[in-house]
Amino acid sequence: MSKTNDPRFAEKFREQLRFIARSADLYDRGAEDEALRLATSLRVVLHDTRASTSLFKHLGLTNSRMCSSARGYGNWQDFLSEEINLNSSEPIRMRPLLGRQFVEIPLARWWSGDPVFVYRSTDYTRRLVCLSAANKDGGAHVDSELEEYYETLAAGQYMVGITGSLEYGGQPPPFPQGVTIYPRNAHLALIRQFAHEFLCSAERYNWP
Numbered sequence: 663m664s665k666t667n668d669p670r671f672a673e674k675f676r677e678q679l680r681f682i683a684r685s686a687d688l689y690d691r692g693a694e695d696e697a698l699r700l701a702t703s704l705r706v707v708l709h710d711t712r713a714s715t716s717l718f719k720h721l722g723l724t725n726s727r728m729c730s731s732a733r734g735y736g737n738w739q740d741f742l743s744e745e746i747n748l749n750s751s752e753p754i755r756m757r758p759l760l761g762r763q764f765v766e767i768p769l770a771r772w773w774s775g776d777p778v779f780v781y782r783s784t785d786y787t788r789r790l791v792c793l794s795a796a797n798k799d800g801g802a803h804v805d806s807e808l809e810e811y812y813e814t815l816a817a818g819q820y821m822v823g824i825t826g827s828l829e830y831g832g833q834p835p836p837f838p839q840g841v842t843i844y845p846r847n848a849h850l851a852l853i854r855q856f857a858h859e860f861l862c863s864a865e866r867y868n869w870p
Contacts, residue, residue: 671720672870678703678717679864682857689854697850700857701795702802707860708773709793718769721870728772729764729863731855737780738815738848741855744822751836753824756848758855764862772859778852781811788856791815795853815852818844 681703685696710716718724732740742756767776777785794812798805814820826839837843863869 668720671717675707675717675721675870678707679861683861686854686857686861689850694847694850694854695800697853697857698795698799698801701792701853704788704792704853704856704860705796705801708769709789723869724769726769726863726867726869727766728769729859729866730767730772730776731759731761731764731859732767732776736777736785738778738852741778742848742851744845746824748824748826748828749836752846753826753837753843754822754845756818756821756845756851758851758858760855760858762862764859778856779811779815781814784811786811786815791849791852792856795849799849812849816846816849818846818848821845821848 682700685699685703689696689700707717710719718726734740741759743759745755745757747753747755772788774787774789776787778788778791779786791812794809796802798808799812808816821844823842823844824837825842826835826837828835828839830836
């Protein structure tokens with residue numbers, strides 16, 4: 663699609679980049695719910711429907727190349743690592759890999775092609791995870807029901823869990839003992855990693 667000759671779209675794109683960078687920084691400082699804002703900004707920039715046009719399409723960027731963190735797993739392992747802290751009330755959490763080691767892939771593959779989570783033999787993409795977060799889980803709207811795959815992704819029970827049987831010198835343990843605790847933030851950490859890829863792509867390819 664040809665570029666729209668309206669400077670407002672370029673300014674609105676730069677505005678969304680600022681939103682993404684700001685929310686990414688807040689996420690890294692501990693405000694993990696900023697991932698919902700990240701998903702919403704990615705939707706604004708990249709998602710096209712019959713009723714709305716993405717900023718990328720307005721700007722003629724739909725043939726762009728993207729930085730992908732994928733390492734060949736074809737699942738969440740491409741993007742996340744586990745962090746264990748037995749002194750925390752949440753002893754296991756997922757962290758985005760961040761980093762600067764990327765492969766370059768077409769935008770269409772990055773947004774709606776490559777799997778980032780596999781559930782019941784179905785591949786879920788960056789696009790689907792971001793839309794679920796933005797449209798149903800509070801980014802721009804709260805729905806009465808979440809998709810089953812997204813609930814599963816958030817519950818973390820497909821990952822490594824921790825079952826506590828520890829003593830803390832007579833002090834109350836920081837997390838329940840005798841039950842398995844799973845990381846419940848993988849959906850947020852994934853979106854943070856997608857935002858990292860997007861920001862690195864914008865830097866590399868010098869988008870307007």
